[in-house]
Amino acid sequence: MKDLSAYSFLKKINLDYNHFQKIHGLDKCASLTHLSLAHNQISCIGGLDNLPLKELCLRGNLIQAIENLQTLWALQVLDLACNRIQSLSGLQNLHLLGSVNLENNRISEIKEATHVHDLRLLRTLNLKRNPVQDQPDYRLAVIFLLQPLTGLDEQKVTAEEKVSSVNKYDPPPEVVAARDHMTHVVYQLMQPQVILDSTLPSLDTPYPMLILTGPQAGGKRELAHKLCHEFSDFFAYGACHTTRGPYFGEEDGSDYHFVTEEEFRHMIHMGKFIQTMQYCGHWYGLSVEAIESVAREGLACIVHMELEGVFSLKNSYFEPRYILMIPTSTEAYTRCLRARGFYTRAQIEHAVARIDTYSTVNRDKPGFFDNVIACDDRKEAYQTLKQLVQEYLGLTDREGGLSTTPTPDNTSTGAMTADSLVTDRLKEPSPYSRAELSAKSLASPDAEPPLSHSMNYRNKLQAELTPQKTSAEHASISRRRQLVREALMGKSPAAYSQLFKRCAHTAPSSLVSPGRHTGGNLPNPGDDSSVEESHTSSGLSMGSSAGAFSAASPAARGSDLGSGPAVEPLDISALANHDLDEVRDPSEPGLTPDAPRVGVSDHLSPAVGPYPTRPGSNAKPILPPIPSGRKTAEPAPATASQSQPADG
C-alpha cells in the first residue's frame, strides 16, 4: 500500500480486489470515515489507530483474529466476512458498533457472543456459515445473550423469539410456575381420577392452608413447626419431599420426606405432586398426600417454600394464605447463613440475592403476599406470626392474649403495624379476597362437589380478570342495574325499592347458585355481574374464604364491599324468561322475594349446626376447626355493614 498521508481530507477510500498483505500509510488520513480493503490478502489488522472510521470493510481477507481495533472509537459498521476468525474477542470496546458481519468465518462457540454483550447499540449480527450454527438452540441462545439485536444472520429477530429466548434461558418465576403446574396437571390427569375428599374446596371455603415463603434459612421451617406445636388443634406441618440429603438432626417424614432423585421423578410421573421446584441443584415438592394427610386429621396445613413454589401453587385450586418472611438486614442474614456452616459461598450469595427477588415481587405485585414479616429476629417474627394467626383464627382477645373462644370483634391488635415491613394486606381488597368473598356469597350447600371445585377455580379466574372498580363506578353500575330491572319489570321505582328492601330477608339460596356467579343467563346489563355485585346481592356478609383463616379475616371488613353503595338483592321475578331451575334452590320451591327463608348462614357454616356431610366436601364439622359461633350470626340488617363478617 502506498503512503496516503498527503490526503488528509480524504473521507472514503475503496481499495478492494488488490493484493495488499498489510494495512499502512493511512495514519495521517484524519478525515477518513469509510475504508474498504475487501478481497486482499491481509492477515493481520493494524495501521488504523485512531482513525475516525465509521465503516470498515475487510471481507475476503486472511484475518484470523479481531485485533487493533480498540482505538476506532467511531466505528459503527464492521464487515469481516469471509476470513478465518474464530472469536469475537476484540470487539468489546467498540461501543458505537451497530452492525457486524462475520459470515463465513470459523466461530464455533455460542459463548463468543458474550464478547459483544455490552455493545448496547449492536443491532445486527451475521454469523451465517460459521460452525456455531450447528450448536443446538444457537439462534435462541444468541438472541438471549444479545437482547438488543434486531437482526441475526440477515433475518429479523421477532418478538416471539425474544420472549422464547428469555423463557428458555432465564424464565421468570411465573413461567417456571406455569410449566411446573402444567407438568403436574398433565401427570395427574394420566392417573385414575379420585376425589380428594379432605382438601376439595367447597364453593365457599377452600381448604385452609398457610404458606410461609421467603429466602432460605430465614426461619420459615422453624416457625412453621412452632406454630404447629402451639396451635396443634388447628394446624399441622405439611412435609415436602426433597432429593437433598438430611442435615444433622433432620428427621425423615418430619422436616421432609427424603427421597432419591429417581424416586422423586417417579412421583412426578405418577402425578403425586401439586408443585415442585429445583433449588440449588435439589428438588423439592409438595405432594397431594402431604396435604391430604393433614386434612384428614381435620387440620389446616402449614407449608414453607420458595417463591417459585408460591407462583406454582397460585395456579392450583388451593387458595392458601401466603406470608412472606424476609430478612431486612443483608449482613445479619449472611452471618446467619454462614453460621449454619453447611452452605457454600455460592449458595449464600444465591440466597442473599433472592432477597431482592422477593422484595421486587412484593413491590410490583401488591397483594401477592397476604402479609410480610421481617424475620431478622426469630422471636419477634414468631410473635408477629402468632398474632396474625390468632387474628385469622379469631382467637385474639382485646388485650392481645389468647382466648379459646372467638371474639366478636376481631379487630387487629395492632402488632402488625409496629413493623414498617408488616403490611396487613388482608385489609386491602385483593383479587383473592374478592374471589373468596364471591365464593362465599355464592356458596350453595347443595352444590355438587366437582362443580364446586371448578366454580371455585372459575371464581378465582373471574375475579382476577375483573378490573377493580371505584366506588363511583359501583354506584353507577348499581343505578344502571336498577333502572334496567325497573324497565324489565315495568314497576315504578318506589314499588320496586319496597319489594327489595334489603333488611327484609337474607338472600334465597336460589340466588347463590353457580349460574348466578358465572354471570350466565342473567338479565344483568353487560358484564358487570362482578363478584362484588354477587356478594352484595346475596345479602350475605362473609369474610374471606380460607376456612380457618377466613372466619375472622379482616379482608371483608376492610374491603369496599362494606362501604360501597348497597345493591339490592336480585329480582327473582326478573328471571322469568330464564331457566329458573338453574338458579332456584330445589329445597325452596315456590320461592318469592317476600317468602320467609332459611338463613343462608345456616347453610354456610361448616363449623356449626346440623351441617349435611356431603361426599367430597371439606366443610365437615371438624374441618376447618375454626371456633364455633363465628359464622352463626342471624341475618344482619340491610345496611352497608352487611357485607362484613357475621361475628358471633
Ligand SMILES: Nc1ncnc2c1ncn2[C@@H]1O[C@H](COP(=O)(O)OP(=O)(O)OP(=O)(O)O)[C@@H](O)[C@H]1O
Ligand atoms: N416444595 C417446595 N417448593 C419450593 N420450595 C421449597 C419446597 N420445600 C422447601 N422449599 C424451600 O427450599 C429452600 C431450601 O430448603 P432447605 O430445607 O434445603 O433449606 P434450609 O437451608 O434448611 O432452609 P430453611 O430453614 O428455610 O428450610 C427453603 O427456602 C425451603 O423453604
